[in-house]
Amino acid sequence: MAPLPHFRAEPYAVHPVIATADDMTLLFHRASGETHLLAAPMPDMLELLGEAPDTAAGLTARLCDRLGIAVDEEAGTVVSHRLAELEAAGLVWRD
Template identity: 40%
Template sequence: MADPQALARNVALDGLTAIFHAPSGLTHLLAPPAPQILAALAGRPGSAEEVLARIAESFELEAANPADAIAARLAELEAVGLVAKT
């Protein structure tokens, strides 16, 4: 699950998204699909497959294996503390 919106500030910057994570005091620069993954997880947890289904409703994913790509981005977001397994 992603941190609640109250804990982070998002600003779009020429194709990137700057996210200030209040609990850690860190600012992260994210490229797509990371911001879309966070939006898909906002307020509701989900597996890589569930996140993929949510994102696919609005975006066309170009990866050869989108589920693996989403799982890799989720692991990266978890490593920096922007998402947590529930």
């Protein structure tokens, strides 16, 4: 069985946050020169992955702990979908 992929991100401080409103964050990605509109919990996910790479399951546990919510199947599904979106945008990558 192949090991689970670990996801990485640049340290969150590298990305200047331009603005936040409600659950949305406008973030400038210096490496690409692009600005991204991120829905919660993506900024938290980027920050956590910038601190330490992790698997989707590990990130789900860390994110739920940060947000004070239960780790369950729904949380895992949300994290997996958001990771795919962040990866497609070039903000996270797999080891």
